[in-house]
Amino acid sequence: MKLMNPSHQRKRWYPLIVFLALSVLMIFAACGLAPASLPGATHRQIPPLTLLTNTESYDPIRYHAAHQMADWWQQLGFEVEVIPMEFNELTHAVRNFDPEEKDWDAFTMSWTGRVERADPDMFIYSIAHSSQAGIMGNNYCEYRNEAYDALAEAQRRVMNPDVRREVVYAAQEKLAQDVPYVTLFYRRVVQAYRQDRWENMTAMAGEGIYHEWLPFHAQPRNAHAKETMARLVIASNQEPSSLNPLTASTVWEWKLLRLMYDKLARVNQYFQPKPWAAREIRQVNDVTIDVILREGMTFHDGQPVRPEDVVFTYDMMRERGVTYFAAFLDPIEEVVLLPDRTIRFRLKEPYAAFITMTLAQIPILPEHLWSGFLPEYERAAPTTPGASENMPVPLVGSGPLIFETWEHGKRITFRKNPHYFAADDVDLDELIYRLYPDTESVFQALLSGEADMTGVNLEPEQLSRAEAFSEIKVIQVPDLGFHYLGFNCSRPPFNDPVMRQAAAMAMDLDYLISQYLEGLGDVGGPGQPISTGNVFWKNPAVTQYPFDITKAREMLHETGYTWDEQGRICWKE
Template sequence: MHLRSTLMATGLVLAPLAALAEGRQVQPISFLTWPASNYQHYYETSNYIAESWRELGLDVQLDPQPFPSPMLSMWFTEHKFDVVMSVLSGSPARLDPEFFTVNQFARINDKPGGGNVGGFQSDALEALIPQQRKLYDPDARREVILEIQKILYDEQPEGLIASVKNTMAINTDRVQLDNYQPSPDGVRSIWNMLNMVSLADGPVKLGWTIDQDSWNPLVFKTLEDLDRLALVYDRLVVTGPDGKPRMWAAESIEVVNDTTIEAVLREGLTFSDGQPVTAQDVAFTFAFLKEKEATYFRSTLVSLSDVTAEGNRVRFTLTEPSASFVSQALGQVPILPKHVWEAMEAPQDFRNTEPVGSGPWALGYWRQGQEISFTRRAEHFMAPKADLLMIQFGSAEVLAAALRTGEIGVSLQPIVPTVVAEFANVPNLRLIQTQSNGHMSARYNIRSEPFSHKALRQALAWAIPREQIIEDVLGGDAIAIATPLVPSNAFWSDADLAVQAYDLDKARAILSDAGFTWDNRGRLRYPE
């Protein structure tokens, strides 16, 4: 049953409560969303929300666009939307509270390519950002993070929907994975990818619906791009499934004082072109990405003042204490070869489709929109057990069929809810479920009307049919959320913030109290 029919059946379609008025009619709302043919559950989620908002008198027009292009550009660079169906993936590195709060809503990230895609501005939030960074004691930092969540709960820069339980799968006739490590990113975790063994001739074949958007560490925007870059580039530390940093290219990390961190580089690292990895490469990388304002790392490196190298040691000097610097900067920034990047005149324009890295795999080839080949580097200190071949599929449904027939051995794409129960009864399919620390939301563009009106954003929090979306679209494998730090991230999440129940009367009352009215056709009008 469609949402509108359900609302009518339950008597929730009510006449506008406010008196008629002559304020300007709220203009049509462009809702940027995912194409139904490739991402049915994302599209349907946005459709359920749009139908509900129409009951409030809004003219909501869905704008499905192909992903990644042009949707990513419209979302992150051009900001060509009033609302966007935002899906932010979970990962161990994102267990630190900064990504889903600071990275998404700080002023510094209100730039093309930045995480603050809606242009949210809050003096109260800006005051708390440096406060929480200075606190190395987790309990003290948590108190500030709770205050940040309360600000976001009041301001409603996004209409939070749900955090999903992802189901990925392995065809055990094709791939063996021993010692699976539970992680927010499931089988995508590098700790699991390293241990995959092909039981067929050739590489482990993995299916995904998302192609690489950019191989350039300066301009990429998404976690999916970072995950694949992390296969070919080393980092100083890598966040473990428990959210704690584990030594990687660094032999040790020492917090010398509140604003000084020193890393000792592991010996014997080499780039894929045979050149040794040195502390000079590490220092160059951080200074280079900071200077060029690398899109993904702009907020992460804001507190970096200086970086120097001597022998196998790298010293990072910060402008102020930063509790997240080790996990967010040292744990995510890819180590670049200075001899490749230093003399480049326009590095932001470099496609980098033959990347020189020191990671566990080397990029064999990239056939855009088709497949990506990764060749294992047997000499790496974390040598993988197999080559990888990532195959791109047009939809999750086609990918699932390929997994069942053995065309691929692993689904990196979550299995669509409609076939999870079916796959559970297939003997050679191993299902792996993980509760994501990511979430889905309707992200508002606050730079202009109508979403510059706080009351409208607050009202719409009560007009998102979360439970119906969870049951009808997501197969019950999700939880409704009230904060971007979701319940699975228990230490940081504010459990006292209640999810708004679905209540259109409450939404109308908030709008009416703020001076919004409706015309005789039920269309919403601005306050006079």
């Protein structure tokens, strides 16, 4: 066999190589890619993205949605590593106080729509204002924009709801433009309970039946309830990380803490704040609010609840910079004790949501226990925020339920407070928060009668199964919160708004609703923190980006991003 001279071989294949190269050039040009994307050009690949999400057992919908979004982003040219994490571990990673230690690019999470969050301040100010980034707390995405900050601040100062709504609308438009996160969907709250055992299980928008009014609403059906133990068992697949009111930062902690502690106000199912531990709340002027404390209240250890306890709590939380409540405590200039059990709050400037977002959220702590405990607490973590969150704290409040036991991984038990000022309105004797490994186990506990209600959402496929049991009552209400994908805006590549816009455009949100929620929810979009269930405050003009990966690539190309011969996206040169 005669061997061909290598130089002759190269000449033979040269026309074909040229033809193929020109063909590739034409294809890349048609896709909107520059000639720099061809072999031989100098490229610096963008490293693989890290996308944090929850485990499948915690929330299979967000887990699978995260993998789906990774597939879409790979069509943009990214390599994406999806990292499932246990809920408390995920929360800690996302909420890390030091932006330089946020070693991730994106994450999936949700903000629960507790009823007080019907006021837009939580989602407009607390999770997106630049003062809440870094060590301040709830701005996990590290989003910073002066123009947006001005809008978020302005909506707090406007007392007229109709005028304030226009500012809230403008803030939503700015978020849609900058895309610090993408709202994936507003999932309907779907929970269930044993109607053969309990009645009057009132559902509230954003929270379903598992809300802070539960002890006052739930009534046992047992005709002999007064002679037997009325025990309400809530099934959940998520254990709190702690019950420390200074460091608690998740819905699973506060859903229990607000049953143990009283607040000066509570928000009812009509989104209206109602004086609670306060007998009366008086708006003296735009920056002065007087609160008259209810008489006859006691803490769980029998000590009286005094106006001094309220002043102590607010001063201590402000001085310590409790991150979860920082946005709602910052407006306070001072808290002053007046005669006749009156506490005066002087604000730095008008704050439209003060009663709803501050008075209705801050728990009243007993000074006689915490004043002696704090020095020890401070020595445990004198400078590092969160370092002492697992340190035992006095679990003594003045609320309707008294903490009894916590068997880690199994249950948390509470009993009725017989000395509560509204004890006659509480018909349950004991509440057990029972833990299960996953949502299916939660569902099975309900069906078997081991539990009385679900503390988490039913999965779509469980809905039809539950309706086959006459003993089970399923409720559905709109959510006031949202499930979202957040970007790490503090580092490349997502510190570039165009990159965030392109990533948002490469996500088919309608597909998520149909594929994973089976229609039990509404589509989200870029930014968009206000739920479709919160009609008054939601800007109807702000909509989702069209799903268009080709256009997303064109946007990136126009701003200087390129692709290498493997199709991997590269940094701007």
